[in-house]
Amino acid sequence: MQLYKQDAVQWLSTLPDGSVDLLITDPPYESLEKHRSIGTTTRLKESKSSSNQWFTIFPNERFEEFLAQVYRVLKKNSHFYLFCDQETMFYIKPIAEQAGFKFWKPIVWDKVAIGMGYHYRARYEFILFFEKGKRKLNNLGIPDVLEHKRVYRGYPTEKPVALIETLIEQSSSVGDVVVDPFFGSGATLIASSNLKRTAWGSDVSDDAHEYLRQRLIKIA
Numbered sequence: 001m002q003l004y005k006q007d008a009v010q011w012l013s014t015l016p017d018g019s020v021d022l023l024i025t026d027p028p029y030e031s032l033e034k035h036r037s038i039g040t041t042t043r044l045k046e047s048k049s050s051s052n053q054w055f056t057i058f059p060n061e062r063f064e065e066f067l068a069q070v071y072r073v074l075k076k077n078s079h080f081y082l083f084c085d086q087e088t089m090f091y092i093k094p095i096a097e098q099a100g101f102k103f104w105k106p107i108v109w110d111k112v113a114i115g116m117g118y119h120y121r122a123r124y125e126f127i128l129f130f131e132k133g134k135r136k137l138n139n140l141g142i143p144d145v146l147e148h149k150r151v152y153r154g155y156p157t158e159k160p161v162a163l164i165e166t167l168i169e170q171s172s173s174v175g176d177v178v179v180d181p182f183f184g185s186g187a188t189l190i191a192s193s194n195l196k197r198t199a200w201g202s203d204v205s206d207d208a209h210e211y212l213r214q215r216l217i218k219i220a
Contacts, residue, residue, distance in 0.1 A: 004202040008181035012069035021176035026083035077133035079171035111150040155185035164191035186212030
């Protein structure tokens with residue numbers, strides 16, 4: 001596992017062309033600022049359960065340069081998964097297509113339990129499924145709704161490792177390089193290691209690095 005503490009775009013720009021087999025990530029997207037201001041998200045900048053300062057927003061205006069770098073570092077015939085909400089999905093899709101990606105569909109992550117909100121409380125999140133070139137999924141029997149219980153009292157926006165493992169098993173092979181430039185809780189990196197992939201990740205947050213360090217100690 002290789003860890004870095006750099007801005008996502010700057011870090012990706014240091015990687016060689018076509019050096020990555022699969023990229024899975026969950027940026028701290030801009031629309032969360034709005035949801036937090038009106039109390040419709042639990043993704044707080046600070047909370048009683050955590051002293052983290054993780055929530056440095058990645059502004060929408062930077063997605064063009066980000067997605068250009070993602071496309072460049074990915075190998076031909078590879079997949080790219082991006083977690084986001086419904087607003088960010090509509091913003092990102094055309095930019096990713098302009099960068100060269102084929103957009104297949106949004107995969108729905110069913111979190112099993114409802115979260116906060118006013119107008120039909122949120123129980124799901126989208127995972128945008130993009131393709132560079134042409135690559136068949138490893139198992140064509142997996143549905144586009146993935147049911148995994150949300151992680152409670154973990155790192156903000158923490159994703160279940162088992163959920164990420166499904167994506168990795170679908171779109172990579174043993175020994176492949178899996179990258180997450182906003183690694184947060186480290187779920188993608190842990191899932192990659194569990195499945196004998198090579199994990200590379202970056203995050204600007206000290207708390208993300210410490211949280212992952214503690215997780216790795218526990219599972220060592």
